[in-house]
Amino acid sequence: xxxxxxxxxxxxxxxxxxxxxxxxxxxxxxxxxxxxxxxxxxxxxxxxxxxxxxxxxxxxxxxxxxxxxxxxxxxxxxxxxxxxxxxxxxxxxxxxxxxxxxxxxxxxxxxxxxxxxxxxxxxxxxxxxxxxxxxxxxxxxxxxxxxxxxxxxxxxxxxxxxxxxxxxxxxxxxxxxxxxxxxxxxxxxxxxxxxxxxxxxxxxxxxxxxxxxxxxxxxxxxxxxxxxxxxxxxxxxxxxxxxxxxxxxxxxxxxxxxxxxxxxxxxxxxxxxxxxxxxxxxxxxxxxxxxxxxxxxxxxxxxxxxxxxxxxxxxxxxxxxxxxxxxxxxxxxxxxxxxxxxxxxxxxxxxxxxxxxxxxxxxxxxxxxxxxxxxxxxxxxxxxxxxxxxxxxxxxxxxxxxxxxxxxxxxxxxxxxxxxxxxxxxxxxxxxxxxxxxxxxxxxxxxxxxxxxxxxxxxxxxxxxxxxxxxxxxxxxxxxxxxxxxxxxxxxx
Numbered sequence: 001x002x003x004x005x006x007x008x009x010x011x012x013x014x015x016x017x018x019x020x021x022x023x024x025x026x027x028x029x030x031x032x033x034x035x036x037x038x039x040x041x042x043x044x045x046x047x048x049x050x051x052x053x054x055x056x057x058x059x060x061x062x063x064x065x066x067x068x069x070x071x072x073x074x075x076x077x078x079x080x081x082x083x084x085x086x087x088x089x090x091x092x093x094x095x096x097x098x099x100x101x102x103x104x105x106x107x108x109x110x111x112x113x114x115x116x117x118x119x120x121x122x123x124x125x126x127x128x129x130x131x132x133x134x135x136x137x138x139x140x141x142x143x144x145x146x147x148x149x150x151x152x153x154x155x156x157x158x159x160x161x162x163x164x165x166x167x168x169x170x171x172x173x174x175x176x177x178x179x180x181x182x183x184x185x186x187x188x189x190x191x192x193x194x195x196x197x198x199x200x201x202x203x204x205x206x207x208x209x210x211x212x213x214x215x216x217x218x219x220x221x222x223x224x225x226x227x228x229x230x231x232x233x234x235x236x237x238x239x240x241x242x243x244x245x246x247x248x249x250x251x252x253x254x255x256x257x258x259x260x261x262x263x264x265x266x267x268x269x270x271x272x273x274x275x276x277x278x279x280x281x282x283x284x285x286x287x288x289x290x291x292x293x294x295x296x297x298x299x300x301x302x303x304x305x306x307x308x309x310x311x312x313x314x315x316x317x318x319x320x321x322x323x324x325x326x327x328x329x330x331x332x333x334x335x336x337x338x339x340x341x342x343x344x345x346x347x348x349x350x351x352x353x354x355x356x357x358x359x360x361x362x363x364x365x366x367x368x369x370x371x372x373x374x375x376x377x378x379x380x381x382x383x384x385x386x387x388x389x390x391x392x393x394x395x396x397x398x399x400x401x402x403x404x405x406x407x408x409x410x411x412x413x414x415x416x417x418x419x420x421x422x423x424x425x426x427x428x429x430x431x432x433x434x435x436x437x438x439x440x441x442x443x444x445x446x447x448x449x450x451x452x453x454x455x456x457x458x459x460x461x462x463x464x465x466x467x468x469x470x471x472x473x474x475x476x477x478x479x480x481x482x483x484x485x486x487x488x489x490x491x492x493x
Contacts, residue, residue, distance in 0.1 A: 002069060004036075004066060004069040004070045006166065007029075007036060011029045011033035018208040019031070019062075021208060022058035022210075026208075027059055032066070035063045039063055044131045044133070046113065048073060048096065048113070049073065050075070051076065052076045052091065052098065052099045052100065053100045054077075054106065057187070057189070057190055057213050058117075058211050059211065060118070061190045069162075071133065075145070076145040077144075080191075081478060087108070091106060101116070101117060137162065139162040139166065144160040145157050146192075156360070156361075158356065160356050167352075168200075168293040168354040169201055170204075171326065171354065172201065172295065182205075183209075183229050184207045184229070184233075185229040187212045187234065193288065193290045193294050202231075217241045217242045217244075220238070221246075221252075224255075225255075229253070231257065231258045231260070234260075235262070236261065236265065237264075237476055237480040239270055242274070243270055244418070244441075246277050249277070250279060251277045253281065256278065259274075259278060259282070260284040261284070261285060261286070264479060264481040265387070268319060268409050275307075276308075282300075282305075283301060285298065285299035285322055287322070292354060296324055297325065297328070299321055299322030317384050320386045320387075321386070321387050328354070329350065329351040330351075331351075332345070332348055333346050333349060335347070342380065343379075343381070345377065345378040346376065347372065347391055348376070349373065351371065355369075374391050375390060375391065376388045376401075389403055397432050397462060399431075404423065406459070407420075407463055407465065410458045410459055411438055416440055416441055416446035417446070418442075419438070419439040419473070420474075421438075422437075423437075425491060425492065435465060436451075436467070437487055451465075467491075
């Protein structure tokens with residue numbers, strides 16, 4: 001199966017049901033399918049070898065995704081926020097691709113291959129094209145090229161083939177299973193795997209997708225209410241801003257049945273506040289990676305509800321990413337490759353049909369099909385998966401492995417702290433010492449000594465920060481991942 005077949009199935013079954021809303025414009029499933037086919041013909045008539053998308057969220061995004069799929073071309077979304085020096089080499093690496101952008105001037109591009117994003121919504125776009133679409137797109141063909149967020153180095157081009165993405169969708173979503181009134185609010189950026197996964201899964205289920213071009217807490221809340229949103233997905237920084245904006249007032253989103261979060265680790269204090277404010281909403285933690293075609297594990301509403309009700313076991317599991325999906329296998333190994341027992345932390349490996357593990361330079365899947373996530377974690381006795389963070393983020397102090405996330409959660413629990421980052425800094429005696437950088441909440445103040453005392457009350461001495469500094473903000477990717485290398489460089493600079 002390929003991606004174009006997902007839309008073709010939905011369009012032939014649902015036809016006039018609303019599919020996509022952006023601004024004041026709504027396209028039905030049939031209209032979306034027709035627009036995607038027109039664009040596919042246009043792309044082929046231009047001799048394109050791929051489709052680069054460098055724009056924000058609106059109806060042009062699904063048109064471009066499925067247009068590329070119908071044409072049998074890889075779809076390559078780029079971060080439209082990148083500066084010219086960062087964007088140009090990515091464009092040049094995909095020379096020959098049509099480029100969909102906000103403006104005709106794209107650094108490193110052939111002007112004749114640039115298409116304005118707004119034209120994809122024009123019914124006359126490519127209407128005169130007589131190019132025939134490929135009768136068959138091989139599931140082994142590359143469907144999506146995603147540049148990883150690059151929290152620890154230069155972004156890599158991850159390759160997702162049609163079979164990986166369709167395995168994820170078919171394995172997790174009931175075809176046309178959504179009720180006509182269901183609507184999903186999407187604010188995650190189009191160049192992130194969550195943006196693509198939201199499109200594919202909501203489209204296959206038959207929900208209407210409502211796009212916001214940019215995130216604003218009040219606009220997001222207003223859209224929930226005005227569009228009667230039933231499902232939404234946020235990254236941690238978005239939920240933190242919503243919680244801060246609500247300032248203790250209930251969210252008043254009666255139609256919101258499910259709020260999923262992912263893309264980066266969710267601070268527990270933020271999640272606990274959100275559970276109090278979104279009454280009647282089921283929370284879902286979705287864990288996945290670009291290389292796994294999105295979600296591979298879920299922590300469902302029942303787990304969140306039990307934790308909120310005070311169940312001590314559920315409270316611990318609130319720090320997990322839940323259980324892996326059917327069709328996904330997980331192993332935790334030590335540095336020598338030995339599989340570890342329940343409860344022992346180590347390196348997380350995954351295997352399954354939706355797992356790609358392939359980059360532009362080759363695959364990292366081993367001979368038995370296992371993908372090294374480079375995340376550290378462990379599994380409890382009931383198969384709940386806990387992710388401590390990236391393996392290269394682990395602080396090794398005096399031979400002890402220390403996960404920064406545990407210390408960051410403690411710091412965020414202080415009423416004066418709104419954000420925190422913990423890194424290891426070189427130390428001649430201990431190998432590494434723990435350094436923390438914190439951001440004060442608006443109108444709050446706290447001294448370093450008070451924060452030291454606070455940490456000592458909640459952590460053993462070996463995990464108490466050796467150094468604490470204040471900053472106005474911390475560096476994050478647009479999807480909420482903390483850029484630890486920048487924090488460390490700042491401290492060492």
